[in-house]
Amino acid sequence: MKLSRDQVLHIAELAKLALSEEEIELFTEQLSEILAYFEKLNRLDTSAIPPTAQVIDMRNVTRPDEVRPSLSPEEALANAPQRKGNFFKVKPILE
Amino acid sequence: MKYEAIIGMEVHAQILTASKMFCGCSADYASAPPNTHVCPVCLGMPGVLPVINQAAVEATILTGLALNCTIPEFSKFDRKNYPYPDLPKGYQISQYDLPLCINGWLEIDLGGTKKRIGIRRVHLEEDTGKLIHEEDGSLIDFNRAGVPLMEIVSEADMRSAEEAWLYLTKLRTILRYLGVSTGNMEEGAMRCEANVSVRPLGSKEFGTKVEVKNLNSFRAVRQAIAYEIERQTKLLQEGKRVHQVTMGWDEHRHRTVFQRSKEFAEDYRYFPEPDLPPLELSREFVQEIRSRLPELPDAKRERFIAQYGIKGDDAALLVEERATADYFERAVAAAQKQITPQTIANWIVGEIFRLLRENTTEISSIKVSPEQLIELLKLIQEGTINATVGKEVLDEMFATGKSAQAIVKEKGLTQISDEEQLRQFVQEALAKNPKPLQQYLAGKEAVLGFFIGQVMRATRGQANVHVVRKLLQEELDKYKNKE
Numbered sequence: 001m002k003l004s005r006d007q008v009l010h011i012a013e014l015a016k017l018a019l020s021e022e023e024i025e026l027f028t029e030q031l032s033e034i035l036a037y038f039e040k041l042n043r044l045d046t047s048a049i050p051p052t053a054q055v056i057d058m059r060n061v062t063r064p065d066e067v068r069p070s071l072s073p074e075e076a077l078a079n080a081p082q083r084k085g086n087f088f089k090v091k092p093i094l095e
Numbered sequence: 096m097k098y099e100a101i102i103g104m105e106v107h108a109q110i111l112t113a114s115k116m117f118c119g120c121s122a123d124y125a126s127a128p129p130n131t132h133v134c135p136v137c138l139g140m141p142g143v144l145p146v147i148n149q150a151a152v153e154a155t156i157l158t159g160l161a162l163n164c165t166i167p168e169f170s171k172f173d174r175k176n177y178p179y180p181d182l183p184k185g186y187q188i189s190q191y192d193l194p195l196c197i198n199g200w201l202e203i204d205l206g207g208t209k210k211r212i213g214i215r216r217v218h219l220e221e222d223t224g225k226l227i228h229e230e231d232g233s234l235i236d237f238n239r240a241g242v243p244l245m246e247i248v249s250e251a252d253m254r255s256a257e258e259a260w261l262y263l264t265k266l267r268t269i270l271r272y273l274g275v276s277t278g279n280m281e282e283g284a285m286r287c288e289a290n291v292s293v294r295p296l297g298s299k300e301f302g303t304k305v306e307v308k309n310l311n312s313f314r315a316v317r318q319a320i321a322y323e324i325e326r327q328t329k330l331l332q333e334g335k336r337v338h339q340v341t342m343g344w345d346e347h348r349h350r351t352v353f354q355r356s357k358e359f360a361e362d363y364r365y366f367p368e369p370d371l372p373p374l375e376l377s378r379e380f381v382q383e384i385r386s387r388l389p390e391l392p393d394a395k396r397e398r399f400i401a402q403y404g405i406k407g408d409d410a411a412l413l414v415e416e417r418a419t420a421d422y423f424e425r426a427v428a429a430a431q432k433q434i435t436p437q438t439i440a441n442w443i444v445g446e447i448f449r450l451l452r453e454n455t456t457e458i459s460s461i462k463v464s465p466e467q468l469i470e471l472l473k474l475i476q477e478g479t480i481n482a483t484v485g486k487e488v489l490d491e492m493f494a495t496g497k498s499a500q501a502i503v504k505e506k507g508l509t510q511i512s513d514e515e516q517l518r519q520f521v522q523e524a525l526a527k528n529p530k531p532l533q534q535y536l537a538g539k540e541a542v543l544g545f546f547i548g549q550v551m552r553a554t555r556g557q558a559n560v561h562v563v564r565k566l567l568q569e570e571l572d573k574y575k576n577k578e
Contacts, residue, residue, distance in 0.1 A: 014362055016178050053171045053193075058372035065112045065150035068119030073130045076138060076237075086129045087234035090180050093226065 003032045097296040098331060100324040102259050103251035106266060107244050107286045108276040109222060110154045115241040116221045117145030117188065117371075124238035125282070137241035139184035144370050147172075151219060151243035152195065152374065154275040156384050158245060159196025159217045161269050161391060166381045170195045171373035172219075176364045180233070181223035182240055189246075191365040194218035195374075201249075201269070202393060203261040204411075212262050213250030220244050245276075251290065251301075256321035259289060263316055268392050272417050280312050289320050293327040293337070302327070302337060307351055309343040319344035323351050395420055403427060403436035412444050418459040419443070426465035434472045442472060446486055450493045462496035463489070471499035479503065480510050483556045512559040514566060517550070520558065521566045524549040525574070536574060543567060 008028045012019050019027065070076075073086040082089040115122050118136035135143045156166055173191035199214035224240035226233050247266065253259045267278035267285060277284045287310045292302035307323050310316045322344075327337050342351035390398070392414045399410040399420075414420045426439045447468070451458060471492065475485045480503055491502045503509055511517055524546050525532055535542040543564075550563045 010362075014176075014178070014364070053367040053373050054369070056372065059375045061372045062147040062149040062152065063119075065114050065148050066119060067114045067121045068134075070120045070132050070134050071138075073128070076130050076133045082232070084232070084234055086131075087227070087236060088130070089232045089234055091232060092230065093180065093228065093233045 003028055003035065096332070098293050098328045099296045100254055100320075100327075101251045101292045101294065101301060102253035102255075102320060103290040104249045104253070104259060104262060105288045105290070106247045106249075106263065107222075108247065108270055108278065109284045110151050110243040110245055110275055111277065112148055112150045112154070112243050114148060116148050116151055116219070116243040117241055120241065122242045124242060127238050129236035130238065132238040133240070137183075138237060139182070145188065147371060147374070148243060153384055154243075154273075155195045155217060155219045155245045156376070156381065157273055157387060158247070158270065158275055159199060160381075160385050160388060161273055162196070162199040162201055162214045162217065162247070164196035164199030164214060164217060166196055166376055167193065168376055168378075169193060169373060170376060172368040172371045173365045174368050175220075179223075180235060181226055182221075183224070183237060187221060187223065188368055188371070189220035189365075190218035193373075195376075201262065201265055203258060203265055205258065205261070210252075210258070212252045212258070215248045215250050217245055217247050220246060251292075256317050256324065259320050260313065260317040263287060263313060265392075268415055272389055272391055280310075283311075286310075287316055289316065289323075291320055291323045291327065293324060293331060295331075302331070303339050305337065305339065306341045307344060308341060308354065309345075311344075311346070315344050315346060318349060319351055322349070326351065389417070399423075403440075405437050405440045409437070409440040409444050412448075413440060416458065418457065422447075422458050422465050426468055429466045429469040430472070434469060434476060438472060439469070442468065442489075446489055450490070454493070461493065463492045467492060467498055474499055474503060478510055478512060478559060480508055481556065481558075481560060483551075484508050484510070487556075508557060510559050511554055511557050512562050514562060517554075517558055517562055518566050518570070520550045520553050521546075521563065521570050524553065525567075525570055532574065535571060543571075 005024060005028060008024055008031060009019075011031070012024075012027075077083050077086065077088065080088050109122075112122050114120060115132075115137055118134050120132045120134050120137055121127070122132075124132055136145055159166055170190065170193050172188050174186040175189045175191070176186040178185065194216045196217035197215070199217070200211045201214060203210050203212060222239050222242040222244040224235050224237040226235055228234075249262065253262060267280075270276040270278045270285070279285060280287070289307045289310065290304050291307055292304045294300065294302040305323060305327065307319050310319055323342065330337050338356070340356055341354040343354045344350075345352050395414045396407075396410045399405055399413060400407055405413075412419075413423045423436075423439065423443055426443070427436050430436075430439060447458070447461075447463070451461070468489075471485060471488060474480050474488075475482055480488065484503075488499050488502050488508065491497065491506075492499060495502075497505075528546070528549065531542045531545050535546075546567050547560065547563055550558050550567075551560070
């Protein structure tokens with residue numbers, strides 16, 4: 001299965017990636033190969049098998065509703081590329 | 096041609112837990128300085144693991160049960176991917192195909208006719224952070240990110256803005272009865288989106304669906320939906336097409352305005368959340384939660400009517416808030432059958448509600464206890480004070496928390512029933528108003544009310560009106576006999 005140029009651009013948009021012309025071609029090629037590899041799975045008949053939500057055999061892992069200490073704003077913002085006061089700051093977003 | 100509207104509602108309600116959905120940060124974000132209730136989990140740092148808040152699961156199932164839902168035996172969480180930075184992970188943990196509650200209903204009362212509105216699902220997810228948009232960038236506070244949120248999705252069963260409003264009001268009442276959410280729309284603890292479409296009456300196909308957002312109050316919900324129905328109907332009548340868009344309610348201009356086109360279908364790429372093991376909901380567990388269900392408003396209203404013999408309209412008003420219903424029942428108990436439940440209901444629905452409105456407060460925080468209200472009503476019933484003075488006394492009780500007895504004594508408000516004392520006031524009223532007196536003697540008996548009013552005014556409302564009436568008759572008869 002070969003991905004179209006539009007599909008690649010759509011995926012790039014969803015991932016918020018700006019691709020160059022060369023990259024579009026490269027990824028169209030690579031993504032198509034990956035997809036083709038996974039196509040093999042489609043040969044299995046899974047119509048009678050319920051979808052798997054989890055591969056680890058665990059259920060009902062919950063915690064009691066108790067408050068625990070949070071980080072200080074300084075710790076929380078330590079890795080932020082941009083901040084203003086104790087807010088994280090990102091590029092302007094159009095509503 | 097006649098048209099009908101088809102309305103479905105999506106309601107988000109914050110769940111009243113102490114901690115967040117997947118970490119131990121405090122969920123009380125409202126008054127906290129920015130980014131003080133955050134940790135590596137709700138900041139989406141690499142390598143961390145979320146853990147499900149048990150109380151949030153139970154609150155959601157309790158809500159589902161109150162909404163007559165089925166609770167499946169198996170439920171799981173999923174990732175909803177989107178690039179908006181209000182969640183730092185790049186996705187929201189939500190539930191996609193296996194929500195906690197499905198296929199329920201809620202009943203609304205359309206002026207005597209009951210109608211069931213289907214509940215498609217109730218699922219659990221996490222709230223997002225708050226963004227402040229500035230010219231050179233957007234500022235983010237993640238205190239709200241990860242607060243437990245339930246989404247309640249109705250079927251498209253509503254046919255008017257009124258029905259949508261009734262649905263929402265009822266839903267809020269139930270959430271508050273259960274204690275799972277404050278349901279406060281103005282504070283954003285409850286948010287609502289409406290899907291509105293219009294089609295020719297009798298048509299089986301649905302019209303194009305428009306999503307209406309920015310509904311920040313109950314009034315906004317009603318007005319926005321009514322406006323949107325009218326807008327779409329007009330388009331269809333003019334032979335135009337309704338476009339699939341998102342509209343926002345403009346509170347100031349009282350109209351819905353175009354927000355964005357929906358031509359590009361949202362691409363959330365849901366997939367099972369690999370960090371959270373699924374939930375197996377044993378029937379014993381669901382049964383245990385069901386046993387926690389309180390008496391719900393509809394059942395309570397019916398019981399109030401049957402048990403206390405009060406009017407249906409009053410019962411409906413009394414059960415709107417659980418605290419009001421409890422207040423009423425405590426008052427009935429305190430009255431020990433000396434005051435009728437209907438009298439008590441009248442005073443709560445009339446006077447107490449008026450005071451709550453005037454002082455923008457809630458019944459749970461007022462100074463007048465149900466026992467104190469009964470003490471006041473007994474003073475009125477015994478004739479110590481009349482009802483008009485009683486209302487003034489209640490105002491004073493509301494403001495100071497003093498007992499009715501104390502206020503009556505302090506202000507000398509005791510009702511005057513002494514005939515000798517009142518006869519003087521009656522005679523004075525007749526002597527001072529020769530014209531109405533002539534009218535009365537000429538056969539216009541309605542003037543009696545005027546004289547009663549004069550006496551009441553002269554005694555500052557303290558006269559026993561029954562005695563006044565009797566004395567007036569006597570004195571007027573004397574005049575008649577003179578003629």
